[in-house]
Amino acid sequence: MIECKNLSKVFNQFTAVDDLSFVANKGEVLGFLGPNGAGKSTTMKMITGFLQPTSGEIKVCGIDLFSDPIAVKNKIGYLPEGAPSYDEMKVCDFLIFIAQMRGIPKEMIATKVDEVIERINLNKVYYQRIETLSKGYKRRVGLAQAIIHNPEVLVMDEPTDGLDPNQKHDVRELITSMAKEKTIIISTHILEEVHAVCDRAIIIANGKIVADNTPAELENMSKYHNAVTFDATIDFSLLEEIKAMGCVRDVEYDAKRKKTTVFPAQSIYIFDEISGFLKKHKISVTRLSMEAGRLDEVFRNVTLDDVKEVA
């Protein structure tokens, strides 16, 4: 469990993190979302004890970070941004080094390293120097060092950044498989990832929390939530008729792709009404679907709000 209370970080008058408070519970994957420079990484660096907050409190598994940093660092596995490691070392030597630094007893080190190699699938590159590895493997080495001591808390800064779709899938699967018995925080600016792995998402903009919801709740905030889309050749007069329906707020028509999107009033469920209407007028539809909502639109809305206000 991670508790942050009124966390702030100021770098020479620039406020990177501004009065952040949140709790991440065991068994939860918490996603930090936000534009670049929003303060995601800075927050993670403070939780892992790399940076000293300007003010505020951090507790990890009930231990106060400032009164016992070593105990807290023992509980955390951390994958820094870009997954740094010692290029000139071999994968096995690097993992053994981390295990020694983490104070794993000598007789356990070989077992722990083997376990983690197996789990992250690093067998093939066991004796390779890290500088010769591909980006995907380097990232996996970073992940391996973060979980070698089976930490209760896992903090990962953009774990899938720069990976190809297969590698992304692997990393996400790994995160999901560990989610039950750990507290996990990941940061990302890839919105699909929120759906794929997170139970909860905190959107940060300019150092402040602007949204703290489950991914489904975030989608509910979208104007596309419960919107109905269909592909069909349709007269403008009929579109006007749809627009005039009580349950409809607005209609958008993409003439090029013959795609119509109907937005409901107050995000209510209008799928039956629209499909009934299309049937009644005998319009042949090639596709008819309801949207859950678009995260990217919500993301843009909540993170650009401040900018709009100023402008």
Place this chain on the structure above:
Amino acid sequence: MSAKMAIIKRELQGYFSTPIAYVFIVIFLMLSGVFAFYLGGLYERGQADLSPFFNFHPWLYLFLVPAVSMRMWSEERRSGNIELLMTLPVKQSDLVLGKFLSAWIFVAIALFLTFPIWISINYLGEPDNGLIFASYLGSLLLAGAFLAIGSCISVASKNQVIAFILTAVICFLFLLAGLPMVLDFFNAWLPQFLVDTIASMSFLTHYISINKGVLDLGDMLYFLMVISVWLYATSLVLDMKKAD
């Protein structure tokens, strides 16, 4: 294995897995030999001692030690590894000390490899081996002081070239603090007791006094103190600079 030992071992492997270690050792051995025999006239003097050999060590260290120390921290900061190191459950003092000790051990290995010159002089005559031992100790302490300065500069700069040059300049000032070229600069505007203090900080004065065989506790303590102060400074600068 304690964390400090793990760092020392990793750092030493780091030195030897790059050409730095071999370049350093070869150049150090060649130059120390060349200086001792050609400039110092070790053989022609006809005296069974190694002072021509040890006299040139400060000048060798002046440009070789910064080459070892420059990447100690700046490389970690550049590569982002510093974030990894400092989020491990290890005390900061262990990191600073571990890195310094591994560099010191490395220089000690290079120094140890000069033993053929000691065998030669014992073959040629009957030198005072106690004195030679003291001189080796003095040389090692001087290298340690340079390395501690280098450690602090390396943590302050991400750029290795800047770290190298600054370390060499600061070591040079400390080395020559007792000579007129440095003291004259301060004489004009500092009270006498401060000028004396600066003069007493000269590495060269302390080094020469150890080399003469006067194994004074004060001289050795002086170097150990210099090392502690600069390592403490390293720790402070690390706190300030690690984030940027």
